[in-house]
Amino acid sequence: MAIRLPRSLIQFIHECVPTYQAAQVLLFFAAHSDCDFSAEDVVVAIRPAVVTVRVVKECTSLFVDKGLLRQAHGRYRYSPSIEDLERGIGELALAYNEKPVTLIRAIYRIADSKFQAFGDSLKLREH
Numbered sequence: 001m002a003i004r005l006p007r008s009l010i011q012f013i014h015e016c017v018p019t020y021q022a023a024q025v026l027l028f029f030a031a032h033s034d035c036d037f038s039a040e041d042v043v044v045a046i047r048p049a050v051v052t053v054r055v056v057k058e059c060t061s062l063f064v065d066k067g068l069l070r071q072a073h074g075r076y077r078y079s080p081s082i083e084d085l086e087r088g089i090g091e092l093a094l095a096y097n098e099k100p101v102t103l104i105r106a107i108y109r110i111a112d113s114k115f116q117a118f119g120d121s122l123k124l125r126e127h
Contacts, residue, residue: 028045
């Protein structure tokens with residue numbers, strides 16, 4: 001029997017979490033909600049997870065756009081703009097801690113489906 005994630009979490013991942021590294025970065029910010037960080041700070045603090053400054057910058061830019069973080073002077077702070085985002089992050093944290101393999105599979109399955117949809121749209125344009 002396959003372990004499933006809540007539909008609301010799948011939707012949150014689809015909208016806000018493009019990769020497993022992005023999930024790690026977001027959960028780092030959520031766990032340190034009383035502090036602000038530069039991208040470089042996150043790379044150092046998130047160890048032993050391996051993430052580059054470029055990836056952190058891409059993630060933080062996405063998270064600011066999605067209303068998950070706020071940015072000022074090159075520093076970022078956890079700040080979900082609406083309650084539904086806070087709930088999604090809570091579900092993400094629970095899955096990360098209790099069902100990590102299921103979470104990883106879900107993130108990659110969603111990413112694969114986005115790439116497939118993109119590839120399909122390119123094929124349609126060629127014809």
